[in-house]
């Protein structure tokens with residue numbers, strides 16, 4: 001570990017570690033363009049750097065890391081790019097699963113994985129099954145995920161349960177809605193990072209981010225450049241925030 005990164009790690013470690021970090025990994029295409037490479041080279045590099053991010057989160061004892069890998073809107077991209085992204089997902093699991101498993105990482109998917117190409121679906125299910133007993137970092141990979149699609153799915157499931165007599169309308173409250181989402185059992189993200197200078201949510205975790213702290217990097221930091229130091233700096237920024245949840249700061253705070 002380089003010195004700066006070790007100092008940063010220690011600084012972060014002294015303060016409260018976010019329990020759940022969500023990341024919109026954006027800017028792969030622009031990174032590739034900057035380097036005069038095909039877009040897919042940006043995606044490849046973006047997957048490679050995941051290793052550092054996952055390892056750092058594990059070392060910090062973050063409980064949940066949720067990564068936006070493919071949105072319900074990303075199907076609009078040219079087929080060769082979609083195919084390449086799906087192949088990279090398979091490659092990621094093939095290459096990394098043993099080490100992830102050894103490090104007790106538990107893999108979960110959020111999103112409608114039933115619509116994935118066969119190989120990508122099989123690799124995802126295999127990774128989930130292999131790591132399901134692990135008690136380390138829970139890595140939630142959002143694949144074919146969209147916040148609005150998730151809410152539609154939840155509403156349909158709730159109505160079905162009401163019809164079948166398994167749910168009474170009176171018992172519907174905010175926590176129950178959470179339980180109908182893909183993220184059932186996962187606490188809401190404490191912080192959400194988006195790289196590449198895009199200041200939007202792009203349909204990610206809409207219900208879950210009500211009180212999440214946002215950390216947006218400038219356009220100088222594209223996802224393939226998001227290294228351990230930048231990750232630690234983002235967490236440090238989060239640790240400097242005062243969360244109020246609509247109430248007042250505790251005594252002594254400004």
Ligand code: IPE
Pocket residue numbers: 025026027028029030031069070074085196223
């Ligand atoms: C993020 O990078 C990766 C995915 C959406 C899968 P982009 O591919 O969106 O990169 P830019 O935004 O075009 O630079």
Ligand code: IPE
Pocket residue numbers: 024025026027068069070071074198200202
């Ligand atoms: C969001 O990035 C989706 C992922 C990172 C997987 P996009 O690049 O698809 O979002 P927009 O199109 O800029 O909003």
Ligand code: MG
Pocket residue numbers: 026027028
């Ligand atoms: Mg993008």
